[in-house]
Amino acid sequence: MLQQIKETAEWIKQHTAMRPLTAIVLGTGLGRLAQEIEIVEAFPYQDIPNFPVSTVEGHSGKLIFGRLGGKDVMxxxxxxxxxxxxxxKQVTFPIRVMYELGIQNLFVSNAAGGMNPDFEIGDLMLITDHINFMPEHPLHGPNFPTGPRFPDMHEAYDHQFLDMARAIAKEKGIRTVEGVYLATQGPTFETPAEYKMYHIFGADAVGMSTVPEVIVAHHCGIRVFGVSIITDLGVEGKIVEVSHEEVQKAADAVQPLMAEIFREMVKRI
Structure with missing residues (x-):
């Protein structure tokens, strides 16, 4: 795997002169944020050696290099x-490649079901912490040389980034909420009983991604900021049947607000 990571990073270096310090992961229905980036190069995943290929609707599958907020980004x-x-290892392969390319800051986004009764559909939730309910750990196996065997996780989401996001949201009048994100395997959406259990466990939102990427980024010493867009509610009395298409639609509606926060944060880093 280490050899494949280095091969992929070398291929990318040979195909772009850009060396950004900040990377962004765009989740389900959030690909429109890429339109905010002044794209210099874009590589379909299938053209990149050793890269997996996304199979999910709403994920277009491109590695983009460009400028956002006046700064170079990936x-x-x-x-x-x-x-x-x-x-x-495959899920987090791009994060390992980003480390090899010199990335120091990672912004992650996702669509999630809200379980906090104070949340509304379309809310932007700043992720303050997470709960890992995935059946496999991304650091399982031989330890990668990018970090310790037993990494501390008390600040998986950078406190300075969170303070910056709070200040920007206040300046621009953007409603944000905050909470703990819980990651499950999927692909089924949660039952009412599961929503209730996860909330009792201390989670405010639930989804099927992000946490493995954050763990690996943290293991690499990359600073992380995360946002969940609340696309449906798992609150007792408010739970309705939900589809992937509805999640995409809800995420799409609030993308400009998330883009505004991301753009301003990149500018200030």
Whole structure:
């Protein structure tokens, strides 16, 4: 795997002169944020050596290099999920490649079901912490040389980034909420009983991604900021049947607000 990571990073270096310090992972229905980036180069995943290929609707599958907020950035337009059949080494492969390319900051986004009764559909939730309910850990196996065997996780989501996001949201009048994100395997949406259980456990939102990427980024010493767009509610009395298409639609509606926060944060880093 280490050899494949280095091969992929070298291929990318040979195909672009850009060396951004910040990377963005765009989740389900959030690919429109890529339109905010002044694209210099875009590589379909299938053209990149050793790269997995996203199979989920709403994930276009491109690695983008460009400028956002006046700074060079890299963006994954579409991520990889455990439920697609990939193992955790494949799911987090792009994060390992980003480290090899010199990335220091990672912004992650996702669509999630809200379980906090104070949340509304369309809310932007700043992720303050997470709970890992995935059946496989991304650091399982021989330890990668990018970090310790037993990494501390008390600040998986950078506190300075969170303070910056709070200040920007207040300046621009953007409603944000905050909470803990819980990651499950998927691909089924949660039952009412599961929503209730996860909320009792301390989670405010639930989804099927993000946590493996954050763990690996943290293991590499990359600073992380995360946002969940609340696309449906798992609150007792408010639970309704939900489809992937409805999740995409809800995420699409609020993308400009998330883009505004991301753009301003990149500018200030």
């Amino acid at each position: 963006a994954l337009q579409g991520r990889f999920h455990f439920y697609e059949g990939y193992n955790m």
